[in-house]
Amino acid sequence: MEFIEKHSDTVVNLVLLYAPKFLLALVVLVVGFWIIKRIVGVLDKALNKKGVEPTLTRFLESLTGVILKALLLISVASMVGIETTSFIAVLGAAGLAIGLALQGSLSNFAGGVLLLLFKPYKVGDVIETQGHIGTVNSIQIFTTVLKTPDNKTIIIPNGPVANGSIVNYSTEPTRRCDMVFGIGYDDDIDKAKSILRELIEADSRVLKDPAYALLLSELADSSVNFTLRLWVNAADYWGLYFDMQEAVKKAFDAQGISIPYPQRDVHIHQVA
Numbered sequence: 001m002e003f004i005e006k007h008s009d010t011v012v013n014l015v016l017l018y019a020p021k022f023l024l025a026l027v028v029l030v031v032g033f034w035i036i037k038r039i040v041g042v043l044d045k046a047l048n049k050k051g052v053e054p055t056l057t058r059f060l061e062s063l064t065g066v067i068l069k070a071l072l073l074i075s076v077a078s079m080v081g082i083e084t085t086s087f088i089a090v091l092g093a094a095g096l097a098i099g100l101a102l103q104g105s106l107s108n109f110a111g112g113v114l115l116l117l118f119k120p121y122k123v124g125d126v127i128e129t130q131g132h133i134g135t136v137n138s139i140q141i142f143t144t145v146l147k148t149p150d151n152k153t154i155i156i157p158n159g160p161v162a163n164g165s166i167v168n169y170s171t172e173p174t175r176r177c178d179m180v181f182g183i184g185y186d187d188d189i190d191k192a193k194s195i196l197r198e199l200i201e202a203d204s205r206v207l208k209d210p211a212y213a214l215l216l217s218e219l220a221d222s223s224v225n226f227t228l229r230l231w232v233n234a235a236d237y238w239g240l241y242f243d244m245q246e247a248v249k250k251a252f253d254a255q256g257i258s259i260p261y262p263q264r265d266v267h268i269h270q271v272a
Helices: 002-050 054-079 085-101 103-118 158-163 189-202 234-255
Strands: 126-129 132-139 143-147 153-157 166-168 174-183 213-219 224-233
Touching: 002 054, 103 132, 103 143, 103 158, 132 153, 143 158, 153 158, 174 189, 174 234, 189 213, 189 224, 189 234, 224 234
Parallel strands: none
Antiparallel strands: 126 132, 126 166, 132 143, 143 153, 174 224, 213 224
């Protein structure tokens, strides 16, 4: 009792000094959390309106919420008299150390954000990147997952993908299918050309516009080569390619047009 009576004035002064600060800090904390929630909600609506990928949307919302809450807590701590300078310095040093240790992962993360934001490809597209071709199965923050035509899963880090070349075979609705067929030097060029033209015009998958091209493209070592440039819908590309290979072989065989093997003429000179 004597201690309380002796220090009662000090206790009262401390309460009078810090109580308003604590109350104000509490009000700021509650209002701050409410404002942050509203900001995250507005961000969610804006990102959804822009058509940003759901994976990136959730990440950006979470990151924004964490950063704003951290700033709010530091501000509230400063309001009640807690020294925050050293705390901020420690956080900065820790962030630098973590960044250096995870620079590869951070590169992949940054690449993932860019890919999800600018959308050079989307799930379902057939792409070629980093020496691999496949259908995009998923786009994650750190990696892109491809499914190859033979049903293998390829996981590629997003950093190299975002900084490298990307070939997207699904962007355009039509593609040009290029094929080369060779005939022998003794064969009739006009006859071979007529056979190829009939095969092209008989296939309904070949588009009329743009028009196809049938060109004598090369007088090669062992053959006279024709190049076919056919425009097709992207979904018909491989079907037309393989069917045309078979059709040309059968038609040439039936009409007596040869498809020569690579060959060389060897001349032997006998020295007396």
